[in-house]
Amino acid sequence: MEVVVENLRKVYGSFVAVDNLSFEVSKGEILGIIGENGAGKTTTLKILAGLIEKTSGEIYYFGKKLEEWGVEIKKKIGFLPEFDALYENLYPNEYLSLFASIYGVNKERVNFLLELFELPKDRMVGTFSKGMKRKLSICRTLIHDPEILIYDEPISGLDPSTSLSVSEMIRNMKDKAIIFSAHNLYYVEATCSKILIMKRGKSIYYGEIEELRDLMKSYRLRYSLNGETFEETFESVEDLNREIKRIVDSGGKIEDIETLVPRLEEIYFKLTS
Numbered sequence: 001m002e003v004v005v006e007n008l009r010k011v012y013g014s015f016v017a018v019d020n021l022s023f024e025v026s027k028g029e030i031l032g033i034i035g036e037n038g039a040g041k042t043t044t045l046k047i048l049a050g051l052i053e054k055t056s057g058e059i060y061y062f063g064k065k066l067e068e069w070g071v072e073i074k075k076k077i078g079f080l081p082e083f084d085a086l087y088e089n090l091y092p093n094e095y096l097s098l099f100a101s102i103y104g105v106n107k108e109r110v111n112f113l114l115e116l117f118e119l120p121k122d123r124m125v126g127t128f129s130k131g132m133k134r135k136l137s138i139c140r141t142l143i144h145d146p147e148i149l150i151y152d153e154p155i156s157g158l159d160p161s162t163s164l165s166v167s168e169m170i171r172n173m174k175d176k177a178i179i180f181s182a183h184n185l186y187y188v189e190a191t192c193s194k195i196l197i198m199k200r201g202k203s204i205y206y207g208e209i210e211e212l213r214d215l216m217k218s219y220r221l222r223y224s225l226n227g228e229t230f231e232e233t234f235e236s237v238e239d240l241n242r243e244i245k246r247i248v249d250s251g252g253k254i255e256d257i258e259t260l261v262p263r264l265e266e267i268y269f270k271l272t273s
């Protein structure tokens with residue numbers, strides 16, 4: 001397993017920013033971390049990237065504790081911070097070449113990534129739009145072709161078409177274990193296989209999106225009784241079946257039963273409110 005997090009906790013003074021968080025991510029999986037401002041997403045991702053220290057709990061990469069890896073783990077992780085910190089007076093190939101030499105990577109990868117992300121090579125980074133800058137930061141995280149990607153809000157502030165192309169690129173990286181945080185639930189729903197919903201540092205749901213959707217689905221029943229048509233919604237099959245029996249026993253007729261599968265957005269608001 002590429003990433004295993006057990007009972008992760010981060011305390012600032014008496015404030016608990018991350019509270020007993022556990023999750024796993026393996027190659028080919030994309031875990032989306034969602035939660036309101038201040039829920040603890042950035043803190044969690046920074047701990048995972050080795051930028052801040054945890055208070056307690058364990059993080060295992062490839063079965064080995066983060067502390068035991070030392071700096072070696074940096075070769076296996078690509079971390080995208082919430083805000084881009086780029087060298088504005090460099091050309092993109094100069095910027096990426098800098099990191100290529102730090103990681104001891106062949107410079108050919110620089111051109112490969114710039115072309116893959118369709119970034120111009122003849123303009124200084126400072127003249128780039130927000131979306132281009134975000135893409136360049138993502139290129140930087142990929143320069144050493146890491147096996148694990150940790151992205152803090154990779155699509156925040158991007159226009160819909162750039163968001164789509166970035167989330168599609170993330171979805172296509174099937175040879176990696178990916179963890180990313182986001183506020184836009186549409187992209188999380190479209191990109192991730194698993195989600196972790198955080199509230200005040202705690203996990204309030206962790207698992208497959210499909211499972212959650214299944215858990216939260218409801219049923220709309222339309223029936224007629226004594227010449228009138230009615231509509232009712234049920235959260236469980238048991239309640240639905242009980243009502244169907246009652247209607248049929250009373251001489252009514254079932255017109256239609258529809259399964260309502262909620263969008264992640266609806267589920268999120270239900271769970272967090």
Ligand SMILES: Nc1ncnc2c1ncn2[C@@H]1O[C@H](COP(=O)(O)OP(=O)(O)OP(=O)(O)O)[C@@H](O)[C@H]1O
Nearest residue numbers: 012015017035036037038039040041042043044082
């Ligand atoms: N160095 C620090 N000292 C004290 N409190 C901190 C520190 N860093 C973060 N916090 C607090 O920890 C909580 C979690 O912050 P964090 O940045 O992880 O949230 P987030 O979910 O990423 O929020 P956002 O969606 O706004 O980026 C917040 O209440 C924040 O104020």
